[in-house]
Structures are given as structure tokens and as C-alpha cells.
Amino acid sequence: MVIALATQNCWDLHHIDINNAFLHGYLDEEVYMLPPEGYLKARKDEVCLLKRSLYGLKQASRQWNLEFSDKLVAFGFTQSVHDNCLFVKKDDQSFLALIIYVDDVLITGTSVEEIQSLKKYLNDLFTIKDLGHAKYFLGLEIFRNDAGTHLCQRKYILDLLKDAGVLGCKPASTPLPQGYNVTAQGGAMFADTGRFRRLVGRLLYLNLSRPDISYGVQQLSQFVHAPTQGHWDAAIHLLRYLKGTPSLGLFYPVGQSNKFEGFCDADWATCLLTRKSLTGYCIFYGKSLVSWKTKKQKTVSKSSAEAEYRSMAATVCELQWLCHLSHDLRINVALPVALWCDNKAALHITANPVFHERTKHLDIDCHIVRNQYKAGLIHPQHVSTHHQPADLFTKSLGGPLFRTHLLKLGMCCSTHIPT
Template identity: 65%
Template sequence: MTPPEGYSLAEPGQVCHLKKSLYGLKQASRQWNAEFCAKLIAFGFSQSPNDHCLFTKSTASSFMALIIYVDDVLVTGSNPSDIDELKSYLHKMFTIKDLGHAKYFLGLEIARSTSGTYVHQRKYILDILSDVGLLECKPASTPFPQGLKLTGRQGTPLPDSNVYRRLVGRLLYLNMSRPDVTHAIQQLSQFINDPYSAHWDAAIHVLRYLKGTPSKGLFYAAHNSYDFEAFCDADWAACPDSRRSLTGYCVFFGGALVSWKTKKQVTVSKSSAEAEYRSMSQTVCELLWLSYLATDLHICYSLPIPIWCDNQAALYIVANPVFHERTKHVEIDCHIVRDKYKAGFVLPQKVSTKVQLADLFTKSLGVGVFASLLCKLGMQDFHGIPT
């Protein structure tokens, strides 16, 4: 093995003699990634500068895309013969196992039909419920009770905080296919260093909700438009401990949900307009990254991209070219939104609070509002759908 980066004792041309298998060593992951990337590039693939796990290969008559997670690989392309050629090449280089059409990948269950693709994590959810002993519990209608706000040191300290950390860590992995629990999981993850009984009770409530909806997931239609659309929202001073606001956004591509996030803002906002504008700024950054990925995948999308916001004051700041004394503290966040607005990349627009989909990522909603917004995210129950 060639000496790792930073090792200065080896002379030029020298290699490391391994006393045991490379597998399991600290350098193994780096060496494997370097070797795999080198073989793909030698085969004609290009590594995306925006996501180093994505590789693409384009010719005059075909296009292939490959994404890798450690040693698990997903491949798609327009020409089946090119995919077979790639599989033969990888098998020659590394001895791979071809599992056919993707049905189960890193905990994601994938069901395909002529109408589109369904992605859910039913087995993963049932495994969590089984480990905690809640397979027979009474289901809940929402991830959190309406209006619930968690604070530090609520109730009594947990005797074993590792159990809470393990549960929250497993729930975080659900964010890949369950946007409906994103807000609840963000709230729970704030207290992994010092969990109390109230935080554990809230986590159990999330599991009770998952018990009633283990098969819910996302549907991606086979035929759709190539248009981005984003919703952004903020819950001003949402954190009772630090009074920092909460950002929530979701991005649709062709009517299908492709990106979502709930995150506490890094600074304290002085007004709801400032909190909304910071949320809009993060949404624009996400849209920029998604547009770069779309370019890598040779997807042409329409501009400008509408960003739906329910705060009129934040929209006025976008259009106002002058910063006054009361707004100059948000000038840095304003720059990226205004620059992309003037360049025709995004178009911030007003939306009624009643149909603001990003509310799902910033607040603990009641059953009626929660169910109404959830169906608009494109989530469906896949129980009984054949794979």
C-alpha cells in the first residue's frame, strides 16, 4: 500500500508492507475510496464536484449515473448494454455482486411500478419499535402533541442516557424518507447530551406515531415536469432556552419532494421578518446546490424558481435596495437572496399561512392541519403495494 497522506518517513518509491488485511485499518476507507474512484475515472466517469459520491458518464447516445456509499453502489442509465458493460468492468476489478433492480438499499425499501417509484422504511421502523418494545402500543395521530416545546432539564434525568442517544440516532436516519417526523426529531436531537424524562416521553410519542404509519413514504412519479419549487418558513424565537428561531424548508422537483430540513438558526433574530429572511437565505443555498446536481445529471430546469414565503415583511426586504438602521443587521443574509433574485434564479412570492407547507417543519401542529399539509407533500401509505 502506498504511504498515506501526511506520512513523511517514507522515501520516494517505497510502499507500506501490511502485517494484516487492509480491511479494518483506519486507512482502509480512504484507500478504498481512492481506488474505486480511480477505476471509475479510468472507465470514463467524471466525479461530481458538488457531491463526491456521484459519478456520471455521458456520450453522444447514452448517459449513466452512479452513486456510491462505501461499497454499496446504485447505477442507472439510458442504455442497458452500457450498464452491463460497467458491471462486467467492476466485477473484473473488484468482484462485485449484482442484486438486480434496486429493492432494498441502506435501509430504504424501493417499490417500482409503471406509474413511478415508492420509497419507504417500513422494516427499519418496525425494527426500532421491536427493540424498544412498542410493537403493540397505541398509535398517535401526530409526531408531537400540538404546541409542544421541549426545554432542557424537564422532569428527572434519565438513568441511562445511552438508550436515548441510540434511539435518537436511529430516528435521524428516518429523515431520508419521513419528512413528517423531521421537526420532532430535530427537537429531540437537541438534548442527546443531557436527556431528561420529558425528552424520553416525547421520543416515545414519536414512536407511537410511527407505529400507526410504518408504511408511509414518498412517491416519485415516472412522468413529471422539470420545475423546482420551494417553501420556506421560520418559527421566531422558538427555542425557550436560547430564543433562537427555527428554520424549515422543503423543495419540490416536478411535484415530488426532494429536499427538506428543520434546523435551529445560528444567531438570535430580532424580529420575525429577520428570522423568515434567514430561512429564505438557507433555502436559496439549498436550491443552488440542487441546481448544480441537476446540471451534473444533464437536467434542464425552469427559471426563476418560486420560493413561497408567508411573511410579507421579508418579501419587502428582498425588493428594497436600501438598508435602514433597523434592517442592516440582516444585510449579509440579504445579499445572496437579493443577488439570486436580481439574476432571475429565484422568485420569492407570498403564500397564505394556511397552505404554507414548510409549517410542518417548524411547529407541532394539530391533527387536522398536520394531515392536510402531509398529503400535499406527496407522502402515501405503501402497505400492500407489490415490489
């Protein structure tokens, strides 16, 4: 899932890296070490006195998170209950938002003075490296101009192709051939299972900015325990697609509306091994894609309507979370949210659950769709299958339709690469 914290010209993303190796107070035993490279505060012949080295301990991540969270709260930030990595600080004059991943931090806000004050506060407590305006964050390349923000992972993709040994391969037009089903691929077991697992793991991280490969990666990730040669060939085909589109990424234009819009779809009994259905959804904020997922459903659905209804339930849960997160970010969301589905039976059940014999076997949690419809959170509507962008997350499409849905997702190639 991707959320753009700054889509307005008055907000700037700042990237800082915190050196958190010098937290004290966890052990009485004295340990000495030389200051690390880049630590400029130590004078000549000085060493570090550590009461407990933070890195390498089982409780390290928890202790660091508690320490950093307490310091941010003391500065006036509030930790979001919907995402513990998000901290916000708001008053009548300014608004600050901060996201942390271990010791890498993204800061954005409406006041440059407040951002500088926060950086000084953190630098006094810890040693930070101010990387300025965000251009590269955990493999994610960020480019901003007057039109909006572009996210891609070009360098990550090129490194991935180089490590896999396919940097000079012939590009493919789609992640998987049309109608291709990975579960049907048999053949001999792939000899290097570790290589396959590493590749799938890196592709899962690439899905952060590439929703177009979500279906292919989901299919491959089912067989990391015992991949066959057919599965490896499918992975190579996906890499060939990435070879032709290394700069493709998400674009978030400025000046958007305050409306969410969701599209959900299901592929009934698509898994040939378990006959479980596949859920796919994508959610837009204005014209920007902010959330997407491809996931196999937990139980077997007895009809296509039931599979679609479960897909709607998963989408509604995501919409609820996004609405709560928007409230934390001081964004007013227009309700109800349009939820587009291409199955009329599922829409009828939502509006008027009178088909008792067909619906009483559904899990109770699926009726969250009905409850949120009555509460005014969503407004389910029908969309033609040919105009359903969520199809891209549930099946392997042909070239023309695949490219049409890519445009609907707001994906484009960046002409400016920060790295």
C-alpha cells in the same frame, strides 16, 4: 435529503455490493487468510495473499475511495464536484449515473447495455454481488411501477419499535402533540442516556424518507447530552406515531415538469433556552419532494422578518446546490425558481432593500437572497400561512392540518413492500 435519480420508465436502478477487502499494494509484509464466504473464484486449498488488509485501518475509507474513484474515471465517468459520491458518464447515445456509499452502489441510466458493461468492468476489478433492480438499499425500501417510485423504511421502523419495546403500543395521530415544546420539558434526568442517544440516532437516519418527523427529531436531538424523563416521553410519543404509519413514505411520479419549487418558513424565537429561531424548508421537483430540513438558526433574530429572511437564505443555498446537481444529471431546470414565503416584510426586503435601519444588522451571507433574486435564480412569492407546507418543519401541528400538509408533501402508504 432525498433525491430520486430515476423517475422515468426508461431508467432502471441497479444495486450492487462490492467486496473491497482485497485491494493490494499498501505493505510489503505478506499476510495470508482464507477466502471469505461467498467468494467463488478461489480454487480448493487456495488462500488470499494480502499486502495490506483494508478494513480496520484509519486510512481505509480514504484509500478505498481513491481506488474506486480512479477506476471509475478510467472507465469514462466524471466525479461531481457538488457531490463526491455521484459519478456520471454521458455521451450522445447514453447516460449513466452512479452513487456509492462505502461499498454499496446504485446505478441508473438510459442504456441497459452500458449498465451491464459497467458491472462487468467492476466485477473484473473487484468481486461484486449483483443484486439486480434496486429493492432494498441501506434500509431504504424501493418499489417501482408504471406510475412512479415509492420509497419507505417499513422494516427499519418495525425493527426500531421492537428494539425500543413499544411494538404493541397504541398509535398516535401526530409525531408530537399540537403546540408541544420539547425545550420546556423538565423533570428528573432520564436514567439510561445511552438508550436515548441510540434512539435519536436511529430516528435521524429514518428522516431520510420521513420528512413528517423532521421537526420532532430536531427537537429531541438537542438534548442527547442530558435528556430528562419528559424528553423520553416525547420520544415514545413519536414512536407511537410511527407505529400507526410504518408504510408511509415518499412517492415520485413519472412524467414530471422540470421546475423546482421551494417553500420556506421560520418560527421566531421558538427555543425557550436560547431564543433562537427555527428554520424549515421543503423543495419540490415537479410534484416530488426532493429536499427538506429543520434546523435551529445560528444567531438570535431581532424580528420575525429577520428570522424569515435567514430561512430564505438557507433555502436559496439549497436551491443553488440542487440546480448544480441537476446540471450534472443532465436535467434542464426552468428558471426562475418560485420561492414561497408567508412573511411579506421579508419579501419586501428581497425586492427592494430600503429598510436600512431594519436590515443593516443582518449578516452579509443572508443577502444571498437578494443577489440570487437579481440574478434570476429565484422568484419570491407570498403564500398564506394556512397553505404553507413548510409549517410542518417548524412547529407541532394538529391532526387535520398535519394530514393536509402530508398530502402536499407527496407522502402515501405503500401497498407493496419489497422486503
